[in-house]
Amino acid sequence: xxxxxxxKKICLLGTFGVGKTSLVRRFVYDKYDDxxxxxxxxxxxxxxxxxxxxxxxxxxQFNFLVxxxxxxxxxxxxxxxxxxxxxxxxxxxxxxREETIGALPAISEFARKIAPGxxxxxAGNKADLAPDGSxxxxxLAEVADRLSAPYLLTSAKDGRNVEDxxxxxxxxxxx
Amino acid sequence: xxxxxxxxxLTQNGFGFAYLSADLAVLSCNPLFRNFAARQGEVLAQPLPxxxxxTFGLETVFEEIAAGTRPFFKLETLQRDLPDADECYIDIxxxxxxxxxxxxxxxxxxxxxxxxxxQQVYQQQxxxxxxxxxxxxxxxxxxxxxxxxxxxxxxxxxxxxxxSRIPTATILLKGESGTGKSxxxxxxxxxxxxxxxxxxxxxxxxxxDTLLESELFGYEKGAFTNAVSSKxxxxxxxxxxxxxxxxxxxxxxxxxxxLLSFLETRRFRRLGSTREQEVKIRLITATNRxxxxxxREGEFREDLFYRLNVVNIELPPLRQLxxxxxxxxxxLIQSFNINFQKRVQGFTPAARQKLRNHRWPGNVRELRNxxxxxxxxxxxxxxxxxxxxxxxxxxxxxxxxPLERFQLPPEGLSFDDIERKLLEEALALxxxxxxxxxxxxxxxxxxxxxxxxxxxxx
Ligand SMILES: Nc1nc2c(ncn2[C@@H]2O[C@H](COP(=O)(O)OP(=O)(O)O)[C@@H](O)[C@H]2O)c(=O)[nH]1
Ligand SMILES: [Mg+2]
Numbered sequence: 248x249x250x251x252x253x254x255k256k257i258c259l260l261g262t263f264g265v266g267k268t269s270l271v272r273r274f275v276y277d278k279y280d281d282x283x284x285x286x287x288x289x290x291x292x293x294x295x296x297x298x299x300x301x302x303x304x305x306x307x308q309f310n311f312l313v314x315x316x317x318x319x320x321x322x323x324x325x326x327x328x329x330x331x332x333x334x335x336x337x338x339x340x341x342x343x344r345e346e347t348i349g350a351l352p353a354i355s356e357f358a359r360k361i362a363p364g365x366x367x368x369x370a371g372n373k374a375d376l377a378p379d380g381s382x383x384x385x386x387l388a389e390v391a392d393r394l395s396a397p398y399l400l401t402s403a404k405d406g407r408n409v410e411d412x413x414x415x416x417x418x419x420x421x422x
Numbered sequence: 423x424x425x426x427x428x429x430x431x432l433t434q435n436g437f438g439f440a441y442l443s444a445d446l447a448v449l450s451c452n453p454l455f456r457n458f459a460a461r462q463g464e465v466l467a468q469p470l471p472x473x474x475x476x477t478f479g480l481e482t483v484f485e486e487i488a489a490g491t492r493p494f495f496k497l498e499t500l501q502r503d504l505p506d507a508d509e510c511y512i513d514i515x516x517x518x519x520x521x522x523x524x525x526x527x528x529x530x531x532x533x534x535x536x537x538x539x540x541q542q543v544y545q546q547q548x549x550x551x552x553x554x555x556x557x558x559x560x561x562x563x564x565x566x567x568x569x570x571x572x573x574x575x576x577x578x579x580x581x582x583x584x585x586s587r588i589p590t591a592t593i594l595l596k597g598e599s600g601t602g603k604s605x606x607x608x609x610x611x612x613x614x615x616x617x618x619x620x621x622x623x624x625x626x627x628x629x630x631d632t633l634l635e636s637e638l639f640g641y642e643k644g645a646f647t648n649a650v651s652s653k654x655x656x657x658x659x660x661x662x663x664x665x666x667x668x669x670x671x672x673x674x675x676x677x678x679x680x681l682l683s684f685l686e687t688r689r690f691r692r693l694g695s696t697r698e699q700e701v702k703i704r705l706i707t708a709t710n711r712x713x714x715x716x717x718r719e720g721e722f723r724e725d726l727f728y729r730l731n732v733v734n735i736e737l738p739p740l741r742q743l744x745x746x747x748x749x750x751x752x753x754l755i756q757s758f759n760i761n762f763q764k765r766v767q768g769f770t771p772a773a774r775q776k777l778r779n780h781r782w783p784g785n786v787r788e789l790r791n792x793x794x795x796x797x798x799x800x801x802x803x804x805x806x807x808x809x810x811x812x813x814x815x816x817x818x819x820x821x822x823x824p825l826e827r828f829q830l831p832p833e834g835l836s837f838d839d840i841e842r843k844l845l846e847e848a849l850a851l852x853x854x855x856x857x858x859x860x861x862x863x864x865x866x867x868x869x870x871x872x873x874x875x876x877x878x879x880x
Contacts, residue, residue: 263544264499264552283552285544287537288499288511291476303721320550325498332479382613385583 249334250298251307253349256314257413258330260354261339262347266372269403270339271315278315279404285331291330296413301421305367309417320350322357328362335416339370340387342400348387355394364420370412371396377391438530441519444488446470446481449524458512458530460502470528474514476500478647488519489523494518499537511537570746574738586613591684594670594730595708597737600785603708606737610706611664620663627672635677636693645694657690661701670730671711671722682726693777705730720809740782742787747777750786751793753804757796765803772778772807780812842877845870849879 250313259267259346268286272278275294291314298308314333319326336358340348348371355367377400384400390400396413401408429452432439438455455464459473471478476497478522486492496515498870503805504510511818519783585591593610595603606625611621626634636645640655656665673681684690685705687696707730716722740747748769755766769777783789794810844863852858860870874880 254478263548283549285541285548286501287541287544288501289476289497290501293475312478317544328495328497331483332481334479382583382586382609 249306251316252310253307254310254312255334255417256312256332257337258316258333259337259339259357259415260316260319260358262320262341262344262350262363264402265318265320265339265341265344265347266403267339268315270337270370270372270401270412271313273403273409275313275405277406279406281404286315286317289314290317294413296417299414299417299421301418305421307417307421309420311413312375312419313413320354322360325365327357329363330358333358333362333365334366336362336367337370337412337416337419338367338396339372340383340390342373342381342383342387343387345383348383348390351390352394355396366416367394367396368412368416368419369394369396370408370420371398371399372401374400374404374407375402430531435722436532439469440465440528441521441524442470442484442516442526443523444485444525446477446484446526448473455528455530457504458502458510458532474530476514484516484526487516490518499533501537501670501793504658510534531697558626569741570749571742572746575743575746578735578737579605581733581735582610582613586610589614589703589704591704592730592732593704593706594713594732594734595706596713597708597710597735598739599710600675601737601739602664602786603710603737606735607664607666607668607706607708611666611704613705615663620660621666622660622663623666623668624656625668627669629672631677634673635680639678639680639690639692641693642695645692649694655690657684657701657703658699660703662703664704664706664794667705667707669709670707670833671709671713671716675723678723678726680722682729685726685729689857740785744832745778747782747789748774751789752775752860754790754793755797758794762797764797764800766800766805767803768805770804770806773805773810776807776810776812799827838877841873842879845873845877845879 259271261267264283265283268284268290269279270282271290271292275292279331291312294311296309296311298306299355300306314329316326316329336355338354338358340400342348351369358365358367369387369391371384374384377383387398387400397419399408399412399415401412403409429439433454434453438452438458440451442453443449447467448465449467459465460475461468461473468649471480477484480495483492483495487495489571494515494517494818496513498513499511502510504513510532513533515529515531517527517529519525519527555614563852585593593607593747595606597603598609607623613620615621624634624637629637636649636653636655638656640658641649641653643649647650680690688702690697690699712829713722713727715732717724717727740750745837752768755768758764759766778790784791792810793805794813795811796805800806800809845859848859848862849856851862856870856874857867860867863870865873871880
């Protein structure tokens with residue numbers, strides 16, 4: 248059976264410092280740096296996923312164009328331009344800063360306005376710093392529930408669940 | 423007059439540009455356009471999204487521009503890794519043209535210097551805010567020394583998660599001193615309330631009785647001799663948040679009655695005032711004493727006890743938490759590393775052994791002090807057993823058995839009295855169960871009964 252090759256545009260959104268750039272670095276290059284460099288504007292990287300099978304038994308291989316966007320909490324004309332044509336969103340919160348998780352519903356709202364129908368996946372990043380069952384993880388679960396989106400606890404530092412976030416998003420897009 | 427040569431001007435000023443067909447293929451371009459493209463090799467006839475992946479997904483936007491329904495489109499500050507430059511930022515804009523075969527014009531502008539300036543400003547602002555949050559997270563993490571993996575700790579965590587959803591439930595925290603009751607109170611508060619909700623804490627044992635009352639309820643000017651101005655009480659200060667009363671067992675009887683009446687009505691009056699006020703607070707109390715016993719002995723009001731004991735959480739002593747001691751100690755190292763700007767890695771095996779074997783009569787507080795002391799003086803990057811001063815001054819030799827502590831008073835005492843007292847105490851401890859009481863005294867059941875008979879205790 249043929250594998251379908253598809254290019255898809257994925258945008259990472261979240262407050263500054265939650266780890267968007269680090270997640271992309273981990274996902275695309277399998278690298279990590281503790282040093283913080285503030286992102287401005289946006290940067291696009293590409294990464295091919297392993298082939299996925301959807302519920303119709305079609306085999307799809309995604310080539311993701313991953314948009315790492317500067318920390319934003321509300322829509323601006325510039326950010327709206329970045330989001331145009333997106334096929335999926337990864338909304339990221341920082342498990343050590345509850346307010347960054349609280350910012351996700353508003354972010355999802357403007358993302359969904361620009362690209363209605365594009366699926367969302369939520370990530371609670373820096374899981375290596377947050378103890379199991381921490382309060383912020385519960386807050387994230389609650390936000391994910393409200394947005395009817397799946398969520399994962401990730402760490403760009405130790406790599407946990409990073410690939411899975413993108414795979415999850417791929418599976419949702421594949422439907 | 424010569425017509426302006428626009429293409430020449432653009433190239434002169436460092437712009438890349440290209441003419442595009444309706445399906446976005448590059449028809450012609452200047453050399454700079456090639457330099458900015460993300461792909462080496464042939465550019466002509468290639469579709470724009472292949473050369474500038476940032477433009478992928480914008481097909482409908484470009485159709486609108488070609489059709490004249492959108493004046494232009496611009497993506498600003500796109501970061502690029504170019505082979506010959508460290509870092510490069512570009513703007514990509516697409517405009518309509520009047521040429522039917524090349525309806526779109528793409529303009530690339532290098533905006534690196536401006537972007538780098540902005541980057542530096544962002545960097546400074548965000549770095550500080552991020553650092554603050556990291557320090558806060560570490561402090562919370564270390565303060566949250568209830569984050570162990572042992573069963574008692576897991577249960578406490580679950581209870582906290584449940585009750586934090588009910589922001590009015592009154593909570594009683596029980597546990598030895600140093601087990602972190604005040605910290606748990608804070609966690610519950612933060613988990614349940616908004617950021618701005620007040621957390622007000624007072625230790626009932628640390629304040630003289632008369633002062634405690636006026637601290638709690640506040641007073642009006644002239645309410646008593648020294649009341650030269652009026653004062654808000656802690657109940658009012660905690661309105662909308664949490665009031666934490668530590669060592670509630672030490673609260674005087676009279677005040678217990680007043681607190682009870684407040685809990686029943688949620689209303690109170692300042693001292694010297696006739697006006698009733700209502701506040702919305704969550705009350706958390708804590709004690710290291712056996713309140714049940716205090717109730718039985720009439721030292722604590724039973725009705726108040728039931729009011730306070732709606733939800734109770736028992737904090738286990740550190741010595742019952744097994745290897746969580748090491749986990750907590752490790753977290754403390756991380757937190758002190760930040761505070762002291764050190765890079766201590768962990769404990770030597772001997773130090774771990776020492777931490778595990780100690781009985782920790784002062785619980786987490788003692789552990790925290792021990793690690794802090796060690797971190798101040800340690801010179802290598804590992805804390806060794808010798809760096810840990812445990813059970814010094816205040817440790818009161820907790821391992822000494824009752825027998826070792828017992829001393830015959832100089833004036834002597836009656837052997838029979840002692841025997842009788844031991845029998846009575848054993849029975850009380852075993853709640854009247856003779857077999858168990860006998861076991862407590864290492865006696866056979868028969869010997870035990872014989873001695874009971876001797877003292878008419880049967
Ligand atoms: N401990 C930890 N630190 C992280 C993690 N992800 C990112 N960071 C750090 O958090 C800071 C901000 O990360 P960055 O990726 O620049 O965040 P962005 O602003 O969302 O792009 C950097 O110092 C990272 O090293 C993680 O999973 N764990
Ligand atoms: Mg970034």
